[in-house]
Amino acid sequence: MKRLLGVALGILTAIGGFVDIGDLVTNAVVGSRFGLSLVWVVVVGVVGIVLFANMSGRVAAVSGRATFEVIRERLGPRAGLANLSASFLINLMTVTAEIGGVALALQLASSVYYLLWIPVAAVAVWLVIWRVRFSIMENVTGLLGLTLVIFAVAVFLLKPDWGSLAGQVLAPSVPQQETVWSYSYYAIALFGAAMTPYEVFFFSSGAVEEKWGVKDLAQSRINVLIGFPLGGLLSISIAVCAALVLLPAGISVTSLSQVILPVAEGAGKLGLAFVLVGIVAATFGAALETTLSSGYTLAQFFGWSWGKFRRPAEAARFHLSMIVCLLVGIGVLATGVDPVLVTEYSVVFSAIALPLTYLPILIVANDPQYMREHVNGRAVNALGMVYLVIILVASIAAIPLMIVTGAGS
Amino acid sequence: MTSAPAPLPKVPHVAGRILDAQLHLMDRQVLDHDGVPVTTVDDLEVSGPALDEDIEPGSPAPVLNALLTGSVLGTRIFGGRPPSSRLIRIPWKDVAEVGVVVKLGVKGEPLDASWVERWVRDKIIARIPGGRHDPR
Amino acid sequence: MLNTPAPAASFPARAAKLLSLAVLSLAVLTGCSGGASQSVSTAVKDSSSAVATARIVLRQDMDGKLTKAAASTSLEDELKEVQTSRSTVLKLSPASQEDRDLQKQALDVLDQCAAGFATARAALAANDGGTPSLSHGDKALADAQDALKQLGDKVGSK
8 A cells, every 4th residue: 555655756856846937838839829830749749758857767777877977987077067067058048937937837826026026036946945854845836836737737627619629639730820840940949848957867866866666667667658758748738738728819828928818718717727737836846846957957966965865064066066066047037037038948948958868868778787687678679779860850840940030039 | 209118017906996087086075974975076186106107117006195176177177286285185095985976984064075065064054044944 | 099189170160160151141030030020920910929928927816826926926927928028129220211200109108018917917916806907907908909900910911
């Protein structure tokens, strides 16, 4: 019975923790402008993240080493440094976006201006990283994030025409008022939002934090195989909500307040309460994960002692670097830049940086010195190669498309 | 160029393991006696003639002096070398075991290589309330 | 074993230069597009989206589906959108008389939108019973939406 509860907790946490501000904003924008014609990208992205989270968790559980530790050993300091620089900067952008997302959601709930919430959110993130145990942090934010299921509930309450929805999903086409270029650009953005690079670092370092061994592999596999696709369904329901309410009204999403309107439409004030709790929890959880990822990548590259399982005094540089990241995030947001804009850029840059993150995982997961008998099977490798090609294509096409479409406008 | 060099003497038979510096030592994590990470091996200090000097025939083989860390990472990637007085060394005699990670036989705390960690800990982290609190 | 410097690669350097030239020219080409009617068209699109959002917000507030906090935040966000569009149109330097007329007309319509927003926000604050009423606010926004549509049709027919 206890085992079953543990498994259920793992799955529920994975579902609730899947959505972050990038998913919220990108899916809503896509739903309001393209309807359901890009849902297939979310499916592709979810399969990809399942594949790579699985691999990175296996690497950490079997070898006891987290991703970035192995990147430097296997690829050398130059490639490792290039990887670190790109990943760290994009992580920083994502931290900024997530904290901005928390502040925007709190503004929607309280009407207090979001700039005032930003230091509050950042300090809260720091406090949790400083004091709260890893497993508690994961479980609480994950479970609270489950309230985002209200998006799926709202879809049902809005009584859509399921036939036409299915038609849009299965036979995607570029809508009349958009161009092929913006369609492709948002496909890449959606892909980057689903396959967030920080997830890989966090997942593998988290496995070391919780001291996973080979016997925990089964649990991790279940979490990922069941939890992430259900989380992907949540993402899709955000897009469906936007497509049902905002698209017919000719509204294109540019702010977080528009994302929640379909939920209010379908489920009223109660739905609104759920979605605001869900957004705060999901973005807060993601802020924790991305901040920790920043610390993990730096500490693992330079060989510092790291980990939330250590006292802060025993992992001093690790904690200092995260404090600096949060301060930079506050600084950027304090300039008044629109957090939704930061989010939209962060998902595209995540897509650009994806090859740097996933290629090392693929290499290490095949290395018998680290993996012993748990190296990738043929099927996993084949799928991994296919995804490597997809990731490279997305990464190379992103910047030209960004220029041609003016970042999607 | 000088005339073709004399054939190299045979490699002497050694007891113990043969390590490849690039494969087994460079960029490896260094753990101390208790398993706490200290740093990564950024470079190696090898005794013997300087880089631009000719090696006299019959001179003794170079010996591994110390593991290096710190700013040598920059010079290793981009070229050049810092002066010898600037190098942060972990003496080779402190190394207990070389495997997937390099394990030292001493505690990491008093080492030169840990000075930044000590400084950050004492001057910054310990001053924030709760810094010494055990999260378990 | 040691880091040997890569041979002075002329091909990658040339390729990089060509690539940056291509990217730059692409940027210039996509930047020089449309002129006044393009900017006005974008402004109309963005503002229509904002006004439509505001109308939904008011309706949901009337139906009791939205909290005051969320509604007022949403209206503020959409007003910011309209104001951004207005300042973009204001910054245009139209070349022809036709473009100048278009700019003036666009500014008038966007001012009407902003006024509609003011009415809507006042209605929201007045709490449905006071003046202006929520239906007043909705009417003001609806009129602004019509004006936007007319402007959009005019620009689109060019």
